[in-house]
Amino acid sequence: MAPLGTAQNPVRAAIVGSGPSGFYAAEALFDSDQVVLVDMFERLPSPFGLVRSGVAPDHPKLKQPIQLYQKIAESPNFRFLGNVTVGRDLSVEELQRCYHVLIFACGAEADRRLGIPGEHLAGSHTATEFVGWYNGHPDYRDREFDLSHETAVVIGQGNVAVDVCRILCKTMDELVHTDIASHAIEVLAQSRIRDVYMIGRRGPAQAKFTHQELRELGQLKDCDPIVARGELELNPPSREELLDKNNRAGGKSYEVLQSFAARSAPTRSRRCHIRFLRSPLALEGEGRLERVLLARNRLEGTPSQQVARETGEVERLECGLLFRSIGYRGTAISGVPFDARQGIFPNRDGRIVDGQGNALPGMYATGWIKRGPTGLIGTNRADSLATVAALQADLPHLSTTVKAGADGLLPLLQSRGVRVVSYADWQKIDAAEVRRGESAGKPREKFTRVHEMMQAIEPPTPPRRLAVELAGTALAMVSNLAENPR
Amino acid sequence: MTTIVTDNCQGSRFTDCVTVCPVHAFHGDDEMLYIDQEVCIDCGACIPVCPVQAIYEEPIPEDKQHWIAINESRAPGLPVILKKQDPYPGAEERKKELGFA
Numbered sequence: 001m002a003p004l005g006t007a008q009n010p011v012r013a014a015i016v017g018s019g020p021s022g023f024y025a026a027e028a029l030f031d032s033d034q035v036v037l038v039d040m041f042e043r044l045p046s047p048f049g050l051v052r053s054g055v056a057p058d059h060p061k062l063k064q065p066i067q068l069y070q071k072i073a074e075s076p077n078f079r080f081l082g083n084v085t086v087g088r089d090l091s092v093e094e095l096q097r098c099y100h101v102l103i104f105a106c107g108a109e110a111d112r113r114l115g116i117p118g119e120h121l122a123g124s125h126t127a128t129e130f131v132g133w134y135n136g137h138p139d140y141r142d143r144e145f146d147l148s149h150e151t152a153v154v155i156g157q158g159n160v161a162v163d164v165c166r167i168l169c170k171t172m173d174e175l176v177h178t179d180i181a182s183h184a185i186e187v188l189a190q191s192r193i194r195d196v197y198m199i200g201r202r203g204p205a206q207a208k209f210t211h212q213e214l215r216e217l218g219q220l221k222d223c224d225p226i227v228a229r230g231e232l233e234l235n236p237p238s239r240e241e242l243l244d245k246n247n248r249a250g251g252k253s254y255e256v257l258q259s260f261a262a263r264s265a266p267t268r269s270r271r272c273h274i275r276f277l278r279s280p281l282a283l284e285g286e287g288r289l290e291r292v293l294l295a296r297n298r299l300e301g302t303p304s305q306q307v308a309r310e311t312g313e314v315e316r317l318e319c320g321l322l323f324r325s326i327g328y329r330g331t332a333i334s335g336v337p338f339d340a341r342q343g344i345f346p347n348r349d350g351r352i353v354d355g356q357g358n359a360l361p362g363m364y365a366t367g368w369i370k371r372g373p374t375g376l377i378g379t380n381r382a383d384s385l386a387t388v389a390a391l392q393a394d395l396p397h398l399s400t401t402v403k404a405g406a407d408g409l410l411p412l413l414q415s416r417g418v419r420v421v422s423y424a425d426w427q428k429i430d431a432a433e434v435r436r437g438e439s440a441g442k443p444r445e446k447f448t449r450v451h452e453m454m455q456a457i458e459p460p461t462p463p464r465r466l467a468v469e470l471a472g473t474a475l476a477m478v479s480n481l482a483e484n485p486r
Numbered sequence: 487m488t489t490i491v492t493d494n495c496q497g498s499r500f501t502d503c504v505t506v507c508p509v510h511a512f513h514g515d516d517e518m519l520y521i522d523q524e525v526c527i528d529c530g531a532c533i534p535v536c537p538v539q540a541i542y543e544e545p546i547p548e549d550k551q552h553w554i555a556i557n558e559s560r561a562p563g564l565p566v567i568l569k570k571q572d573p574y575p576g577a578e579e580r581k582k583e584l585g586f587a
Contacts, residue, residue, distance in 0.1 A: 020508065031568075031569075061487075061527045061528065062527060062529060064509060064527050065508040065509055065527070067509075068508070068509055068510065210530060212528070212530055212543070245539075245585065245586070246586075246587075248533075248534075248539065249530075249533070249534060375531075376506075376508075376529050376530065376531040377508045377529055377531065378506040378507050378508035378529055378531030378532070379506055379531055380508075381505060381506055381507065381508055382505040382506045382535075385505055385569075
């Protein structure tokens with residue numbers, strides 16, 4: 001039998017998930033002296049994960065990594081298999097039969113709960129669903145958001161929370177020429193929201209937003225950022241955290257907050273308030289959200305390890321809309337160990353481990369399903385480089401049986417009625433989205449339903465041509481009758 | 487928007503930055519690394535991973551502004567650096583000299 005990694009017996013790798021971590025894993029796999037063939041599975045017809053459906057529509061530059069992923073996808077040893085859900089259309093065991101190694105890059109699509117009374121009330125939502133909805137993700141197409149209330153609250157102060165606030169506070173002018181879903185623009189255009197509160201349970205030195213994102217809240221056309229001076233008091237450990245030379249970013253964020261606090265009285269139609277040291281205790285209201293009960297906190301602990309503790313004081317904030325933005329969470333796939341507390345696949349250096357901590361041969365994780373929902377897009381590159389380095393070290397110890405790759409699975413998928421979307425198919429969908437956006441001055445108009453994407457691959461006979469054909473047939477019938485009267 | 491590599495990279499060249507760049511924007515010569523201004527998307531991922539804080543984003547301090555032109559002109563003509571490399575000899579000492587743990 002030919003050695004593993006040669007043309008006769010190429011390393012067959014399956015990557016589950018087509019977001020940044022998946023593509024950086026493919027890139028790292030190809031950086032090898034061995035012959036490696038990569039098949040990337042994605043449950044949607046469209047690739048690119050959160051770069052397509054998470055990055056805010058008004059941050060187009062942050063979507064540019066897609067150009068790199070396109071290059072990787074066009075490599076002859078790469079194959080995209082879209083519209084295939086691993087764990088449903090294919091089992092992990094079936095994948096293992098056809099590949100030497102599996103890399104799970106399936107991200108984190110669910111969200112952490114607050115676990116407080118009233119969380120289920122109408123008007124209470126997650127940032128995950130709002131972001132998916134305005135970004136045209138098919139899973140969230142039919143969510144409804146009632147923007148007829150004047151006050152909205154966002155619980156959490158990471159960059160996702162800032163995105164939610166910014167989208168709620170932008171004018172239509174600032175959004176119409178982006179790739180935001182048109183159904184979202186229609187709803188946002190009717191918004192009566194005037195005040196948005198972004199609330200964090202710890203202090204200004206501990207907030208997770210980055211200063212670049214925070215700064216944008218002060219650059220909106222018709223919204224004033226509001227930070228009360230009193231909110232910026234720092235206890236000694238917090239001051240130490242900000243002075244830490246290795247925390248330059250934290251210092252910059254604090255300066256931005258100070259600049260907001262120094263602004264003169266707000267004059268614009270909307271206000272984005274940033275509040276600290278408050279935790280939601282309950283959502284209250286008759287049948288729908290009317291207010292949130294907040295606990296006032298103080299900080300305890302050493303620098304960089306401060307925790308929020310309730311003081312016993314509470315306050316109520318009237319609001320009709322609330323988004324919890326306290327972290328995404330991974331979802332289990334049958335056949336793979338799952339750490340339900342952290343929402344990740346348990347692993348060591350990217351090698352997936354079982355309950356006893358033993359590495360499962362040929363099973364790897366990268367990206368958010370490996371380390372949790374942290375970091376920036378580029379963080380996934382370093383993460384995938386590390387996982388693939390572990391994988392490459394393990395290769396000499398793996399079974400050297402020749403594996404079939406996707407060719408071993410296509411008959412199975414067909415018998416299960418799965419229409420696999422190839423990369424060339426995706427390029428048709430992609431081109432159609434760009435065409436649709438052109439007339440509206442948008443970079444693209446996304447398809448927001450899977451069947452619409454599938455139709456873009458094999459469009460039905462266009463109505464005009466049908467009409468011409470029918471007319472031609474009718475004409476032929478009439479002239480036939482004229483020549484052959486009965 | 488601008489993100490640039492500046493003088494602390496000289497004599498250190500740790501190259502931790504390249505591992506977190508989502509768009510392959512880093513180029514290098516023997517001395518130090520530079521960021522291709524046309525490719526960089528200002529995501530900020532590289533800034534906190536540099537052991538000697540050599541990378542700056544806007545607002546660029548006045549005493550670093552001349553580095554913008556240097557990054558702009560030098561990066562495109564140099565090879566892209568995609569993988570972490572060994573630092574410059576003496577990099578650890580330089581790091582301590584600059585006041586980083």
